[in-house]
Amino acid sequence: MTPLIIDTDPGIDDAFAIALAAASPEVDLLAVTTVFGNVALSHTTANALRLLALCGRPDVPVAAGADRPLVHPTVHRASTVHGNDGLSGAADTLPAAAHDVDGRHAVELMADLLRQATEPVTIAPIGPLTNVALLLAVHPELKPKIGRIVAMGGGAKGGNTTAAAEFNVWSDPEAAHRVLAEEDVPTVLVPLDLTHRCAVDAAWLDRLAAGGAVAKGLSALTPSYRETYRRVLGVDGMVLHDAIALAEAISPGILRTTACPIEVDCSHGPGRGATIIDQRGYVESPRRLIDVAFEADTAELGEFVLSRILG
Ligand code: BDR
Ligand code: CA
Numbered sequence: 538m539t540p541l542i543i544d545t546d547p548g549i550d551d552a553f554a555i556a557l558a559a560a561s562p563e564v565d566l567l568a569v570t571t572v573f574g575n576v577a578l579s580h581t582t583a584n585a586l587r588l589l590a591l592c593g594r595p596d597v598p599v600a601a602g603a604d605r606p607l608v609h610p611t612v613h614r615a616s617t618v619h620g621n622d623g624l625s626g627a628a629d630t631l632p633a634a635a636h637d638v639d640g641r642h643a644v645e646l647m648a649d650l651l652r653q654a655t656e657p658v659t660i661a662p663i664g665p666l667t668n669v670a671l672l673l674a675v676h677p678e679l680k681p682k683i684g685r686i687v688a689m690g691g692g693a694k695g696g697n698t699t700a701a702a703e704f705n706v707w708s709d710p711e712a713a714h715r716v717l718a719e720e721d722v723p724t725v726l727v728p729l730d731l732t733h734r735c736a737v738d739a740a741w742l743d744r745l746a747a748g749g750a751v752a753k754g755l756s757a758l759t760p761s762y763r764e765t766y767r768r769v770l771g772v773d774g775m776v777l778h779d780a781i782a783l784a785e786a787i788s789p790g791i792l793r794t795t796a797c798p799i800e801v802d803c804s805h806g807p808g809r810g811a812t813i814i815d816q817r818g819y820v821e822s823p824r825r826l827i828d829v830a831f832e833a834d835t836a837e838l839g840e841f842v843l844s845r846i847l848g
Pocket of ligand 2 (some may be wrong): 547548551575663664779
């Protein structure tokens with residue numbers, strides 16, 4: 538079993554990602570750490586606790602981390618997509634939290650778990666990269682304990698929050714630059730280019746709604762999120778961004794990757810938060826390469842996620 542830490546801002550697709558990991562025997566879910574993002578940290582933390590209650594996993598510690606970006610004072614929200622509570626206004630339909638939040642800061646919980654780990658740990662950041670940037674900055678000695686970072690974020694062809702920037706990177710470009718461009722931990726990036734192509738359809742959502750308690754609980758969170766994707770992308774279904782990253786964290790190689798150098802635009806112009814992913818291949822870059830997931834068998838992925846959540 539691969540030890541796994543999810544760093545998250547739930548978020549509806551985050552909810553699917555957590556449920557997928559909680560139900561997957563290949564991983565040992567060591568912790569869920571929370572960050573500001575789709576909604577404020579107080580909501581993302583409360584949502585993580587409720588989601589673990591839904592999944593019957595009160596054994597998984599939850600620790601709260603950063604409530605704002607590293608440098609820039611502006612905090613962006615995605616409540617138009619995820620609702621004011623982060624879960625379509627349906628957070629209250631989930632079971633009440635079955636455990637208390639851990640007293641440690643998310644970075645300190647991650648550090649403690651890495652120190653204790655006897656096998657390389659996968660870290661899956663599926664929100665702004667602030668906590669992970671802080672972890673790598675404060676505890677560089679623990680980098681050898683990280684097997685892989687598998688992050689959802691960015692886009693080679695532009696963004697979903699601005700023309701240039703994807704939400705997680707846009708929320709804290711300086712943190713994203715640190716993690717994706719400056720550090721040397723093996724990293725897989727799962728960008729919008731792939732997640733948009735992996736949208737699940739109405740039949741998938743019907744099967745989810747007819748499933749067991751976890752599946753039904755997740756299904757109740759989807760209507761307004763689904764409506765957003767119908768309006769924005771013309772999809773009759775839903776985009777599972779973060780769950781696609783978790784599929785790779787759980788089953789390495791399920792996504793096909795290309796090794797590319799990457800930079801994040803940290804300027805304050807219209808390009809802020811853009812991920813500049815160099816796919817030319819023929820240019821020698823002084824930067825390290827990260828594995829960017831551009832391809833996958835989309836039908837296989839949809840089944841992978843659904844079969845786990847249905848149990
Ligand atoms: C990312 O932004 C958030 O709204 C989602 O949860 C996902 O992590 C997609 O751009
Ligand atoms: Ca997220």
